[in-house]
Amino acid sequence: MQVDTFANSAVSAIDREIQSIVSNEIGTSSQVLYEIIQDHFGWNRNNQSNGKKLRPLICLLAAQSKGADWRSALPAAAAIEMIHNYSLIHDDIEDQDRIRHNRPTAWVRFGVPQAINAGDALLAAGINATMRLGKSFSDYQKVLVARKITTAVVRLTKGQSRDLSYASKPLISLEEYEEMIADKTSALIESAISIGATLAGFSSPEIKRFESYGHAVGMAFQIQDDFLGIWGDPGKTGKSASNDLLSAKKSLPVVIGLNLNKEFSRFWATKSISQQTLKEAISLLDEDGVKEIVNKMQTSWWEKALGELKSINGKFPQVSQLVDFVDMLKKREN
Ligand code: GRG
Numbered sequence: 001m002q003v004d005t006f007a008n009s010a011v012s013a014i015d016r017e018i019q020s021i022v023s024n025e026i027g028t029s030s031q032v033l034y035e036i037i038q039d040h041f042g043w044n045r046n047n048q049s050n051g052k053k054l055r056p057l058i059c060l061l062a063a064q065s066k067g068a069d070w071r072s073a074l075p076a077a078a079a080i081e082m083i084h085n086y087s088l089i090h091d092d093i094e095d096q097d098r099i100r101h102n103r104p105t106a107w108v109r110f111g112v113p114q115a116i117n118a119g120d121a122l123l124a125a126g127i128n129a130t131m132r133l134g135k136s137f138s139d140y141q142k143v144l145v146a147r148k149i150t151t152a153v154v155r156l157t158k159g160q161s162r163d164l165s166y167a168s169k170p171l172i173s174l175e176e177y178e179e180m181i182a183d184k185t186s187a188l189i190e191s192a193i194s195i196g197a198t199l200a201g202f203s204s205p206e207i208k209r210f211e212s213y214g215h216a217v218g219m220a221f222q223i224q225d226d227f228l229g230i231w232g233d234p235g236k237t238g239k240s241a242s243n244d245l246l247s248a249k250k251s252l253p254v255v256i257g258l259n260l261n262k263e264f265s266r267f268w269a270t271k272s273i274s275q276q277t278l279k280e281a282i283s284l285l286d287e288d289g290v291k292e293i294v295n296k297m298q299t300s301w302w303e304k305a306l307g308e309l310k311s312i313n314g315k316f317p318q319v320s321q322l323v324d325f326v327d328m329l330k331k332r333e334n
Pocket of ligand 1 (some may be wrong): 052087088151160221
């Protein structure tokens, strides 16, 4: 099956699984809590632009790559997507982002306390969902899945904490940036594929390969996200235009621009970025060649991801869907 055909049918199955978990664990009856979660996922808007589901898809692709039916791994995939959305709701509060998926964020619509609480509910319900894995998996496997998720959550909070602390540092190195995104973004993607590969019954060395693939995909994905945060089309990203620059975030283009110590860094040191100065800031990044450097870094992580699969791909042909998945991700505009 083509990876996009697979993705189309898996995405609606993931949505249905999350809805079932939420109604079982949290309930649907006229509660503000349910309303926030429903609104965040877009269930009350025909699931319109409610997220790409990269993490659960990568989990399911790994889970089926030795021939098993991907549907048996759905509770784990749904749990991962719930945790991801928990982090998005909290991230929007911490960054004071007002728009996601072309809609007002949860805290804007329902207030900060209710949004924090809704995120917390998704975390706990997500962990509980791992116990919905069927009889074909042992209790040990279920606990292992839950453990992989909670370990990723700890790494996410470490990455986020670093990211927040970078805001007050005048300069950070490329290494510091990469250490931060390894936790903030790669950790959950790594755990998603590790869980899929574990449920599929791969050996430990094979699972390590999948994890390295997940790590590299996560790195490329965050770099691409930082690229889109400045040069992306807001109509496609569903976020405000150049939000990262306006909030003076140390996203990768800024980190590179500052380290090159050319026009952009002089601008950053002397002027603040506002709607009026935004165009000038972006053209200075362009003049300094930052766009090309970001693209090169992204390409090298995508290549690394594909390299990790080579040895497994020969033995298990279905793994090639993870190769196609990279091709799909590379082209994303949102
Ligand atoms: C609450 C788990 C938890 C941690 C708290 C807030 C936080 C610490 C961490 C933030 C982690 C975060 C939001 C990282 C950004 C990763 C990223 C690229 C998000 C966007 O992912 P997409 O594009 O989102 O896959 P969609 O909307 O498609 O689902």
